[in-house]
Amino acid sequence: xxxxxNVTKVYEQNARPALDSVSLEINRGExxxxxxxxxxxxxxxxxxxxxxxxxxxxxxxxxGQNVANISSWRVPKLRRGIGVVFQDFRLLPQKNxxxxxxxxxxxxxxxxxxxxxxxxxxxxxxxxxxxERRMPHELSGGEQQRVAIARAVVNRPGILLADExxxxxxxxxxxxxxxxxDKINQNGTTVVMATHDDDIVNEMRRRVVELKNGKVIRDEAxxxxxxxxxxxxESRRLRDASGEELNRAQGAQx
Amino acid sequence: MxxxxxxxxxxxxxxxxxxxxxxxxxxxFVSLTFVGAAGMLQMQINQMKGFWYDKVQVAVFLxxxxxxxxxxxxxxxxxxxxxxxxxxxxxxxxKPYINDFxxxxxxxxxxxxxEQFSNSPIVDSVSEDQLPAxxxxxxxxxxxxxxxxxxxxxxxxxxxxxxxxxxxxxxFSWMNGASVAAIGVAxxxxxxxxLLITTTxxxxxxxxxxETGIMRLVGASKMVIQLPFILEGVIAAxxxxxxASVTLWLMAHFWLNGDLSRQFLNTPFISSTQVLVIAPVLIxxxxxxxxxxxxxxxxxxxxx
Numbered sequence: 222x223x224x225x226x227n228v229t230k231v232y233e234q235n236a237r238p239a240l241d242s243v244s245l246e247i248n249r250g251e252x253x254x255x256x257x258x259x260x261x262x263x264x265x266x267x268x269x270x271x272x273x274x275x276x277x278x279x280x281x282x283x284x285g286q287n288v289a290n291i292s293s294w295r296v297p298k299l300r301r302g303i304g305v306v307f308q309d310f311r312l313l314p315q316k317n318x319x320x321x322x323x324x325x326x327x328x329x330x331x332x333x334x335x336x337x338x339x340x341x342x343x344x345x346x347x348x349x350x351x352x353e354r355r356m357p358h359e360l361s362g363g364e365q366q367r368v369a370i371a372r373a374v375v376n377r378p379g380i381l382l383a384d385e386x387x388x389x390x391x392x393x394x395x396x397x398x399x400x401x402x403d404k405i406n407q408n409g410t411t412v413v414m415a416t417h418d419d420d421i422v423n424e425m426r427r428r429v430v431e432l433k434n435g436k437v438i439r440d441e442a443x444x445x446x447x448x449x450x451x452x453x454x455e456s457r458r459l460r461d462a463s464g465e466e467l468n469r470a471q472g473a474q475x
Numbered sequence: 476m477x478x479x480x481x482x483x484x485x486x487x488x489x490x491x492x493x494x495x496x497x498x499x500x501x502x503x504f505v506s507l508t509f510v511g512a513a514g515m516l517q518m519q520i521n522q523m524k525g526f527w528y529d530k531v532q533v534a535v536f537l538x539x540x541x542x543x544x545x546x547x548x549x550x551x552x553x554x555x556x557x558x559x560x561x562x563x564x565x566x567x568x569x570k571p572y573i574n575d576f577x578x579x580x581x582x583x584x585x586x587x588x589x590e591q592f593s594n595s596p597i598v599d600s601v602s603e604d605q606l607p608a609x610x611x612x613x614x615x616x617x618x619x620x621x622x623x624x625x626x627x628x629x630x631x632x633x634x635x636x637x638x639x640x641x642x643x644x645x646x647f648s649w650m651n652g653a654s655v656a657a658i659g660v661a662x663x664x665x666x667x668x669x670l671l672i673t674t675t676x677x678x679x680x681x682x683x684x685x686e687t688g689i690m691r692l693v694g695a696s697k698m699v700i701q702l703p704f705i706l707e708g709v710i711a712a713x714x715x716x717x718x719a720s721v722t723l724w725l726m727a728h729f730w731l732n733g734d735l736s737r738q739f740l741n742t743p744f745i746s747s748t749q750v751l752v753i754a755p756v757l758i759x760x761x762x763x764x765x766x767x768x769x770x771x772x773x774x775x776x777x778x779x
Contacts (some may be wrong), residue, residue: 311689
């Protein structure tokens with residue numbers, strides 16, 4: 222479904238590449254965690270799939286198509302096959318739940334009757350039945366993220382990309398969101414989730430791809446957040462690192 | 476569905492940016508009014524040229540009792556002087572330059588005068604013998620006026636030789652100047668309008684970046700994302716153009732065909748229906764300018 226062949230992405234000349242000859246294949250229907258410190262290249266990985274950025278070298282294939290060969294006017298078609306969820310939800314504050322989800326169908330020209338039929342179904346899938354008329358500010362963070370997920374999958378994309386979808390949520394709410402993503406994955410959607418949340422990764426036991434300085438340093442099936450092979454010096458690096466990483470280190474079972 | 480959606484987006488965009496949209500409307504209104512006024516002046520000049528150039532004549536006025544010119548020292552022009560002038564007009568020296576000529580007697584001059592100023596009280600204060608008799612000459616080539624002027628102005632019994640065309644030329648050159656000035660003002664205003672449209676579209680794109688970001692992600696086409704912004708600018712400009720057209724029409728209807736045509740009875744003014752020819756041009760111009768400037772702005776400020 223997604224294939225990277227020796228992909229390198231350099232944002233600034235002379236700087237360290239954001240991705241450094243990454244080769245990776247994610248199969249149809251797979252659930253993959255993308256883990257690694259901030260700046261390790263997770264977001265760049267996702268942006269390349271969406272053709273938001275162009276790879277400096279190497280090829281990115283999405284659904285069998287080299288994205289470099291997709292002309293700019295056909296990029297929207299590529300993106301219709303990919304749903305995206307973010308840490309900050311990105312809902313439209315002046316539209317209610319129904320309208321937020323319907324928006325994704327309206328802008329690609331779906332008919333009113335199909336929208337009226339599909340949106341409630343999707344809202345049910347994400348566990349928001351009966352909240353169609355609520356405004357985003359009346360919802361909890363978890364509920365808002367469910368709306369965002371509903372919007373991402375309402376056009377039935379083959380791929381769902383999630384960039385730290387639980388980053389703003391507490392552990393219990395996060396688990397609920399993971400349940401939703403799992404359900405979507407079971408329906409056949411390929412899910413790629415970039416995350417810092419070790420509890421979730423450890424709980425789910427899915428494929429884990431770990432990036433560090435733009436390189437894949439680990440690719441394990443049914444894996445944990447941290448490698449089961451201890452790395453000497455790794456725990457000290459975490460303690461010395463930034464506050465965000467310290468918090469994560471405290472949560473991790475060191 | 477998509478059309479309804481785009482219309483809804485345009486509506487919300489216009490409402491959100493109302494003050495900017497109003498300023499775009501006003502600036503395009505003023506600039507296109509000047510463009511239209513220049514166009515109307517040119518139409519008026521053409522109309523007057525067409526009307527007058529066939530009719531303009533070189534007039535050789537004969538002396539009457541009240542004349543003070545040098546050639547009129549002996550008082551009113553005599554029959555002999557008149558016959559002499561007529562013979563000169565028919566002589567081979569002058570004949571090749573003129574098409575034909577008529578003699579207008581004092582009685583005829585008085586009749587024409589009464590027709591021209593039929594609405595004016597001046598008719599009552601003028602009597603037949605105050606008006607000069609004249610030879611009305613239609614030139615083959617009006618540029619050769621000098622020849623007639625030189626030949627006749629020093630003849631006894633001739634008060635003056637006047638070329639009506641010269642008077643008209645002065646009016647036309649004044650009108651041409653006015654239309655150039657109007658175009659100049661219009662150019663400056665159009666420049667303002669373009670800058671203002673650019674800024675408005677930029678603001679609009681910025682205030683809706685969340686929506687456009689989501690539209691991009693879910694795969695909305697470039698057209699669906701950009702069209703509402705472009706149409707926003709175009710609609711504002713077209714409203715301005717319509718206001719300008721209405722203003723010009725009102726000007727033609729109530730001023731040119733009202734007050735002015737009452738004051739200048741035998742001047743052919745353009746009719747208010749002729750102004751309707753200018754309106755589509757103004758609308759197309761406004762829409763085109765707004766469309767192009769919004770498109771260029773979006774290319775820079777709205778990533779698709």
